[in-house]
Amino acid sequence: LTVSEDEMKAIAREIRGQVVQMSHVKKTPHLGSSLSCVDIVVAVYWGVLRIDPQNPWDPGRDRFILSKGHAATTLYAALARRGYYDPAVLETYNQDGGHLAEHPCLRCVPGVEASTGSLGHGLPLALGMALAQRIRCAGGETPGLAKTVSSQAGTFPPSATQYRCFVLMSDGECEEGAVWEAALFAAAQKIDDVAVIIDYNKWQATGRSDEVMALGPLVDKWRAFGWSARELDGHDIGALLAALEKLPDGSGKPLAIVAHTVKGKGVSFMEDDNNWHYRTPTADELQAARKELGLA
Amino acid sequence: MRNAFAATITELAAKDDRVVVLSGDIGNRLFDAFKAQCPARFYNCGVAEGNMTGMAAGMAMCGLRPFTYTITPFATTRVMEQIRIDICYHNLPVTIVGTGSGLSYASLGPTHHSLEDVAFLRALPNLTVVCPADAAEVRAALEEIIKLDGPVYLRLGKKGEPVVHKQPPALVIGRGITVREGSDVCLLGLGNMVAPSLEAAALLEGRGVSAKVVSVHTVKPLDQDLLRDVLQRFVVVGVVEEHSRIGGLGSAVAEWAAAQESRTKARLLSLATPDLFLPESGSQKYLRKRFGLTPDAIADVIVRAYEAEKAKV
Numbered sequence: 001l002t003v004s005e006d007e008m009k010a011i012a013r014e015i016r017g018q019v020v021q022m023s024h025v026k027k028t029p030h031l032g033s034s035l036s037c038v039d040i041v042v043a044v045y046w047g048v049l050r051i052d053p054q055n056p057w058d059p060g061r062d063r064f065i066l067s068k069g070h071a072a073t074t075l076y077a078a079l080a081r082r083g084y085y086d087p088a089v090l091e092t093y094n095q096d097g098g099h100l101a102e103h104p105c106l107r108c109v110p111g112v113e114a115s116t117g118s119l120g121h122g123l124p125l126a127l128g129m130a131l132a133q134r135i136r137c138a139g140g141e142t143p144g145l146a147k148t149v150s151s152q153a154g155t156f157p158p159s160a161t162q163y164r165c166f167v168l169m170s171d172g173e174c175e176e177g178a179v180w181e182a183a184l185f186a187a188a189q190k191i192d193d194v195a196v197i198i199d200y201n202k203w204q205a206t207g208r209s210d211e212v213m214a215l216g217p218l219v220d221k222w223r224a225f226g227w228s229a230r231e232l233d234g235h236d237i238g239a240l241l242a243a244l245e246k247l248p249d250g251s252g253k254p255l256a257i258v259a260h261t262v263k264g265k266g267v268s269f270m271e272d273d274n275n276w277h278y279r280t281p282t283a284d285e286l287q288a289a290r291k292e293l294g295l296a
Numbered sequence: 297m298r299n300a301f302a303a304t305i306t307e308l309a310a311k312d313d314r315v316v317v318l319s320g321d322i323g324n325r326l327f328d329a330f331k332a333q334c335p336a337r338f339y340n341c342g343v344a345e346g347n348m349t350g351m352a353a354g355m356a357m358c359g360l361r362p363f364t365y366t367i368t369p370f371a372t373t374r375v376m377e378q379i380r381i382d383i384c385y386h387n388l389p390v391t392i393v394g395t396g397s398g399l400s401y402a403s404l405g406p407t408h409h410s411l412e413d414v415a416f417l418r419a420l421p422n423l424t425v426v427c428p429a430d431a432a433e434v435r436a437a438l439e440e441i442i443k444l445d446g447p448v449y450l451r452l453g454k455k456g457e458p459v460v461h462k463q464p465p466a467l468v469i470g471r472g473i474t475v476r477e478g479s480d481v482c483l484l485g486l487g488n489m490v491a492p493s494l495e496a497a498a499l500l501e502g503r504g505v506s507a508k509v510v511s512v513h514t515v516k517p518l519d520q521d522l523l524r525d526v527l528q529r530f531v532v533v534g535v536v537e538e539h540s541r542i543g544g545l546g547s548a549v550a551e552w553a554a555a556q557e558s559r560t561k562a563r564l565l566s567l568a569t570p571d572l573f574l575p576e577s578g579s580q581k582y583l584r585k586r587f588g589l590t591p592d593a594i595a596d597v598i599v600r601a602y603e604a605e606k607a608k609v
Contacts, residue, residue, distance in 0.1 A: 059358070106386050114357075115385050118377060124347045125382060128354020128362075131339070135316060135360065138336035178378070181344035185351075188342075 003046045008237050011081060012042045016266040017295040018077040018090065024286040026094040028102050030070040032264040032276035036201040036234070037071050037168060040259055041078045043240035044166055044197075053083040056110035062163050063129055065114050067122025068170035068199060069103040075112070076100055084111040119169075120176025123196060126165035127182055130191045133163060164193045164247050172204030175213045180225065183254075187226025192248035195255040196222075199234060201263035203274045222256035234259025267292055297452040297488075298326065298395045300431035304438045305363060306330040309337060312442065314359060318352055320345050320366030322395075349375045352390045353382035361389055361442060367401065368394030368410035368451065376416055383447045384420045391441055391448040392417075397427070398488060398538030399569075400454040402580040406573040410451075414486075415543020417449045418516045424469060425515040427451040427487035427545075430460040433513055436467035444469065451487055458491040460511065472519045478508035481602050482530040482562075483594070485511055486537035486545045489567075492584070493536045495591035496598065503595065505602055515545050523552055527560035531605040534565040534598050538589065541568040563605055567594055 003011075015038050023031040045051075049062040066075045073093065080087040089109060092098040099108045103117030114125055173179065186194060200218060202209055210216045222229035228251040232239040243257050263277075264270030267289040281289060290296035306329045309315040316337045317330055331338045341348035345366060352362035364371055371394040372379070383390045394410060401408040418425045426441065426448060428434045434452065441448050465473050475490060476497050485493035490511045497507035508530070510522065526533055527549075535546035546566035553560050569587045584590055588597065 115381065118381055120346075121350055121378070121382055124350025124378070125354035125357070127347070128351035128356075129358050130354075131351065132355045132358030132360050135336050135355075136358075139313065178346040178350065181342075181347035182350070185341060185344060185347050189339075 001046065005237050005241075008042050008046050011046060012038050012237070013266070013293045013295065015042065015074065015077045015081060017290050017293050019073045020267065020281055020286055020289045022073045022077070022090065022093050024281045024283065027280045028073070028094055029278040029280065030102075031280065032203070032270060032274065033068065033170065033199075033201070034071040034074045035265050035267065035270065036261040036263045037068070037199040038074055038266065039235045039237055040168060040197055040199060040240060040261075041074050043237045044168075044244065045078050045082050047237070047241045048166070048244045050163070053111065056084055060163055063113050063126065063165040065116065065122040065126055065165065065167045066104060067116055067167050068119065068173055069116030071168075072100070072102060072104045075104060076109070079109060079111040082111075085109050119173040120178040122167040122169060123179055123182040123186075123194075126167045126194050127186055127191055129163075129165050130194050131189070133193070162193070164195070166244070167194070167196045169196060169198050170204070171198055171200045171202065171209040171215060171218070174198065174215060174218065183222065183225040183227065186254040190252050191254050192252050195244060195247050195257065197244075197257045197259055199261050200258050201261045203263045203277065205277050219256070219258045222258070226253060227256045228253040229256040229258065231258040231260060234261035235265055297428060297431055297434045297457055298323075298455055300434040301393065301395070301438070301450075301452055302326045302330065304435045306333060308438060308442055309334050312361065313337075314361040315442070316355055316360050316362040318348050318362055318364045320348055320364070320370055322366050345370050345375045346378050349378035349392070350382045353378070353386055353388050356383075356388035356390050357386065361391075363391045363393050365393045365395065367408060368397045368413055369408060372410065372413045372449065373416055379417070379423075380420055384422045387422045387446050389445055389447065391450055393450045393452060395452045396454050397451045398453070399580045399583045400488070402578055402583045405577070409574075411538070411540045411569050412543065413451065414515055414539050414545065415547070418543070418548060422446050423516065424448045425451070426469065426513055427515060428513050429475075429485065429487055429490035429511040430457050432459070432461040432464055433467060433473075433511065436465050437469070437513060440467060440469050453488040457488055460490050460494065467513065470514045470517045470519055472510040472512045472514075472522045474508065474510050476507070476509040478506040480506045480530070481532040481534065481598055482508040482510065482526040483598070484526070484533060484535045484545065484549065485509060486515065486535070486539065487513070489536040489538050489589065492589065492591050492594065496594035499591055499595040500598060503599055505599060507598065512545060515548055518548055518552055520552065523549060527553060527562045527564075530562050532565065532598060532601045533562040534567055534594070534601075536567040536589070536594060538584070539568055540571060541566050542571055544568055563601055565597060565601055567597060
């Protein structure tokens, strides 16, 4: 799949429109958090991941974990747009008896890699996935012992390709202790095929993320934990692609991208206004948002 | 039990290359044989149990069969969130192994006691809860656990527990094992309280009461056939466990009885630990005595109840 940056920008506008609409129709919160990470999700799904939406559970696929599960609408809309399932399914979002809840559940639709919503879980999962690959690659470690059971059981199949794991976290999520347990372990084990992207929109549910906790300087913290860390504009798709195109990056370290973003990005009256963590748009606001996004 | 665990997991890993051991900075020499045999399948995950538990889930998502291993409170209640979401919500074949359960590490104090772990963990959907009675049950349970496709909590004691089974038992997950037949009363023992229950049964025999003893090694799923049988057949059924009265095997049995359509015959007794953090130091032997979990004390309670029930008839 080769998609130009301009096309990705257009896709990002479409997804933003979809996300605002889902929040309006189903009256669900976390709109600001969903909008701030759209460009990251688009860059990853259209320009970075080695995936095949027609074969969503290929053991050799790259994994993307939406650790900030409250941005579920962005993931759902992106997966549908990327061809994992019929976009009509999006209409069942948050419906009684439906599959698409306000936080994603493993395999609720093709492409959802983990059940998330409680923060600080995605990175340890990704490290486990990375170690599973390392263990598989170390096969034949036991002299004189045949590799028997897995081939019979068929549950741990060999894969032709090496997969990578990408984890999208929120800045507030970096306050969870489990994140830093995982950061310490990943560096010790030199797990260089895992990347963390932090949607640093400077807000958490009820306050500025740098004020509620001493989060900054965030990139320095990751670097001090032994990661290859850099910061960039999380709405610059070109910059995201350049930062993520090479993983492992050759440093022998895991990669942390601190992506500076704006909460509510793309809709002027939502941008950097934390009321949109919980507020849902009216019909008029939906219309205004669609107009700004060039969709109406 | 922990030596049996280490030996058996090493044997299983030789046959099954999905087996991985994740240790929370414990078992320094215990896994030497495992590490020598399968160096790529052992990770010391440090003093970071949340990450260890989450990583185990990630490994299981990619086809492995990880076992997390550390002292029971740190393997279980410390990381309830990771067990609940990463392992149980995803319904993954991870086995959480707690060592030094109950009062096994009595002298280390309440931080190292685990008298609430069964209560917390058996409340989680998808989780199987297994509490072996001795080293032979640990071996037999592991052979069965590796065949399951979902999450398991394996509650171990420490080392040097009394032998319950002279021969390897035929262990089926979810089915109790009768370790002594009897006709008057029944003792349902959990894990390391099966051996004291057997001793209590010997004392009861001397006092003219015939006691059946069952190792209820699986708290979840409960052996419903067993409960249906013993709660109808005996006038007194005592549940004996090194666990709080709140939420342990005794609670599970009472919950089961409360969900039946007709009343059960037996009077149900809970022989368990009280609702408190012990403020004093003491050995496992001392604490069992303080909590009425010695063979003598168990036999006394059972005799009193049995005589009271008989007097009613």
